[in-house]
Amino acid sequence: MQSSANPKSQIPNPQSRRVIVAIGGGIAAYKVCELVSTLFKSGVEVRVILTKSAQEFVTPLTLATLSRHQAYTDDYFCQPIYFRPLHIELGEWADLIVIAPLTANTLAKLAYGMADNLLTNTVLASTCPVLLAPAMNTDMWEQVAVQRNWRQLLTDKRFHGIETGSGLLACDRIGAGRMAEPAEICVYIQSLLHTQGKRDLAGKQILISAGGTQEYLDPVRFIGNPSTGKMGLGLAQAALHRGAKVILVHCPASWDVPLGVEGIEVVSADQMQHVMLERLANADITVMSAAVADIKPQEYSTEKLPKRSLPENLPLAPVPDIVAELGKRKQPHQSLIGFAAQTGDIITPAREKLQRKQLDAIVANPIDKTDSGFGSDNNQAVFLDKQGREVEIPACSKLEMAHYLFDFLVGNW
Template sequence: MFAGRRVLVAVTGGIAAYKVCEVVSTLAQAGASVRVLLTEAAERFVSALTFATLARARAYTDADFWSAEHGAPLHIALGQWAEVILIAPVTAHTLARLALGLADDLLTNTVLASSAPILLAPAMNTQMWEQEPVAAHAQTLITRPRYHLSGPGRGRLACDAVGAGRLSEPAVLLRHLGSLLWSGGKQDLAGKTVLVTGGGTREFLDPVRFIGNPSSGRMGIELAAACAHRGGTVHLVLGPTHLEAPPEVDCHPVVGAAQMAQATFALFERAHLTFMAAAVADVRPSQIHIDKIPKNQLGNRLTLEPVEDILLELSRRKQPWQTLVGFAAQTGEDWLVPAAAKLKAKHLDWLVANRVDLQEQGFGGDNNQAMLLSSRGDMHAIPLMSKLEMAHRLLDRMETPA
C-alpha cells in the first residue's frame, strides 16, 4: 500500500532514532518515495548518510535550510511534496515547538508549509513524558485534525527507567502510516465504540489436543487497527495467535468458543459497529479429558457437540442503532451461495465473504480479496489487497448504511 506514495520522515534528537532506520528502509523497499529530514540534534544519533542510503534518496539537515528544491524554498518544496509526515522520535522540546507553532528550523518550517497529516511518535524518559507541560503540548496537538499520536509504549527505557516513553515499534508506525495514507487522517469513527473478533478458537479434547483452524487473526487485527486510527474506541476479542494486538486497542484474549462468546456478549451492548471476523469452531469435544488420551483410544473418545452460534445470538440482541458485520470463509466455485444464505439466515447488515482455497489470500496471509454483501442485496467486489487496505475499504463502503 506504500508503492508510489510520498512519505516525509522527520527525525529529532532522541536515542530511539535508530529504530526509525527500519521504518525508512521498509518504506523504501515497499516502493514508497521517502525523504528524510534530520534536526541538528538528530545528527548526533544517526547520520544523514545512513538515512539517505536507506531511503535511496537525499536526506536533509538544517544546513540545507536556505537551499531550494525544484525552484522553491526547501521547506515549502518538502511540505507540499509530502502526502504524510512521520515525526519520530518526538522529543519534549519538539512537542513544545510544534504546539506553539514555532518556525525556527527546517522541520518546524516544513510542518507549517504543509497540509499533510502528521503522525507523532513521542519517545522520552517516563518522568519527562508525565510532566504537565509535556502532556499539555501533546493534548494540544492531537486536538488539531492534522496530528495523530502513536504511543509512547511502556517498558524498559534506554535510561533503565520502566514506564511510558518507548518509541512505538516500526511495525506499529508503518501500519498507522498506511492508515493515514488511505484515509487522509479522517476521524469518522470518533465517538463510536467498535467491537472486533479475530483469530480462531481452540476446543480442547485433552491437555495436548484440540480442534482448531489455521486462522492467524490478522484480518481482525487490521480491522481493529484501522477503526482505532479513524477515531473509534475499539475492543478486540482475539483468539490464540502469534501476532501482536495493536497497542491502540483494548485487547481481550480468549482461547475457546465459550470464552469468546462470554467476552463478545459482554462488550456487544455498547458497540455501535461490530465485525465478527473470528473463525469460531462449529463443534467441540463433548468431554474434556484431564489426562492425555492414548493414541489407540482416540477413535472411541472423540465425540462432538455443537458450539453456540455467537453471530446468530448477536443478531437477536442487536438494536436499531447497531451495525453487525459477519464474515464467511468459503471454498469452491459456488462460494457465494452459502455466503448469501448466511447473510439472510443470521439477519446481518453486512457480510464479508472470501475464498480461502486460493493462493495468496485467506487464512494466515497478508493479503485478501472478498465480496461484500449487504442486507439490501448489494454486492461489492474487493480486489486483492493488503488486509489493512481491505479494512479501510470496508469502512469506506459502510459509510452508506445497509
C-alpha cells in the same frame, strides 16, 4: 450504516504515497532507519529531514542511502540553489509527515506554532496529516508541561499520535516513553495514506472478534482451524487509526494487541460468546471475523488421555452459533458484520448467511486462492450488504481490506 444508490460501487483508485520522515534528536532515531527502509521497499516515496540533534545519532548519508534520495538538514534550509523555499516545496509535496522520534523540544515548538528549523517550518508549510511518535525518558514524558503540550497538539485534527510503549529505556529506566516499534509506525502510516487522515469512526465503539477458537478434548488436544487472527488484527488497527474505541476479542495468537486497543483473550467458542454478548450493548459496529469451530468434543478430560485411550469414534457436540445470537440481540442503531470463508462459489452461501443470521453486511472471502485467507498476510473478498450492494475487492493486505470494509460501511464510496 449507509447505503449506496449504485449497487456496483467500485473501490477507489490507490492514493498517492509520498511521506516525509522527520527525525528528532533521541537515541530512538536509530530505529527510524528500519522504518525508512521498510517504507521504500513497500513502494512509498520517502524524503527525510534530520534536525541538528538527530545527526548526533544517525547520519544524513545513512538515510539518503535507505531512502534513495538526498536527506535534508538545516544546512539546506536557506541555500539559494532552490527556486522556491525548501520547506514550501517539501510541505506541498508530502501526503503525510511522520515525526519519529518526537522529542519534548519539538513537541513544545509544534504545540505553540513555533518554526525555527527545517522540520518545524515544513510542518507549518504543509496541510497533510502528521503522525507523531514520541520518545523520551519516563519522567520527561510524564511532566505536566509535556502532557499538556501533547494533549493540546492532538486537538488539531491534522495531528495523529501513536502511543508510547513501556519497557527498558536507554537511560536504564523502566517505564513509559518508549517509541513505538517501526512495524507499528509503518502500519499507522499505511492507514493514514489510505484515509488521508479522516477520523470517520471517531466516537464509535467497534467490537471485533479474531482468530480460530480451540475446542479441547484434553489439556493438549483440540479441534480447531488454521486461522491466525490477522484479519481481525487488521480490522482493529484500521478502526483505531480512524478514531474508534476498539475492543478486540481474540483467540491465542502470535501477534500483540496494538497499543490503544482493549484486548480480551479467549480460547473456546463458549468463552467468545460470553464476552461478545457481554460487550454487544455498547458497540456501534460489531465485526465477527473470528473463525469459530462448528463442533467440539462432547466430553473434556482434565488429564491428558493416553493414546490407547483415545476413542475410535469421537462423540461431538455443536458449539454456540455466536453470530446468529448477536443478530437476534442487536438493536436497530447497531451494525453487525459477518465473514464467510468459502471454497468454490463464495457468493451464494454468503448471501444466504447474510439473510439467515440477520447481518447488515458480510465479507465473502475465498480460502482456496493463492496467498489469501487463513494464515496469509493478504486477502481478497466480495462485500455484500442487505441493501443489495456487491463489491469485489481484489487481492490486498489485510489492513487494506479492513479499510475497504470500513469505507463500505460508513458510505465513503
